[in-house]
Amino acid sequence: MANRIRLEDRECPLSTTVQHVGEWWTLLILHDAFDGYSRFDQFQDNLGISSSMLTARLKTLVADGLLERRPYQSNPVRYEYLLTDLGRTLRPVILALAAWGNSRLAPEQRSMILVHATTGDEVEPVVVDAGTGRRLDDSDTYVFTAGPAAGTAMRNRYAPRQATPTHTD
Template identity: 85%
Template sequence: MVALASRIRLEDRECPLSTTVEHVGEWWTLLILHDAFDGYTRFDQFQENLGISSSMLTTRLKSLVADGLLERRPYRTNPVRHEYVLTGLGRSLRPVIVALAAWGNSRLAPEQRSMILVDAHSGEQVEPVVVDARTGRRLDDSDAYVFTAGPAAGDAMRNRYAERPAVPTEEE
């Protein structure tokens, strides 16, 4: 990904949440990614669907390309026109977008939901949850899971999580 912008505090530069929000935390960025997951690839499709200004869309698309989340590809030569296609890194954000939408829907009665997630084959509505891949346990239990300093943590991160369990190293 590109160099971090100055909005991130120096002590947050190693925090994965801070650096992620720097890349995808903009309102339009998440909506553009959502449209890309729905199959939109062309500038005019994004613009028409989102009602976003040309200059804002240009800025956000350039940022998504620079961050490696979208790839800009020519689809016509005369005149040259480009489309914006999700990269592997961009596609890896789909569970995040799904989780955000599910959280938004969880606050609404079923009849108030304007968009729901369904199984593409059966059409059955699904309720997404985030789970630990190793155990299958839900991660929304705030007492069962906590953050702690990782192997690459600097002093500030180690101090922040000094009272938390340490991650075992391979030697242990």
């Protein structure tokens, strides 16, 4: 049997991110939280998710520090789930995912669009380099490389490739 690397053992930031938000119910719950939903019954009614699955996902989101569980009623005790500062940092990711999905549809096929809250103008989220403001697109202009904390496997993966000289004799 081949050796398998467990997701939590990988040092890749993509792997660790997927560990937290890769389950599709998680992204939908976070999307609802960004839209102002905070109570169990709101999430369940909107998503049509089973109570056991919702309970498990909410527990994980709280344990991961993306949502905070806070009582809003004392008798019986009922809780609401609010985005933490860490959870709010995922909003651009969710916006980018939704924009990617919409980019594959004709405008008349889009059931949800992003608009400016004041003007109502439709906006298109893009990912840009914070330092230069340049758009990060699907070109080869921007590539991953090993970072300062990279282990051997990551350094090997992103080792500089030797250019093969072309000589004409």
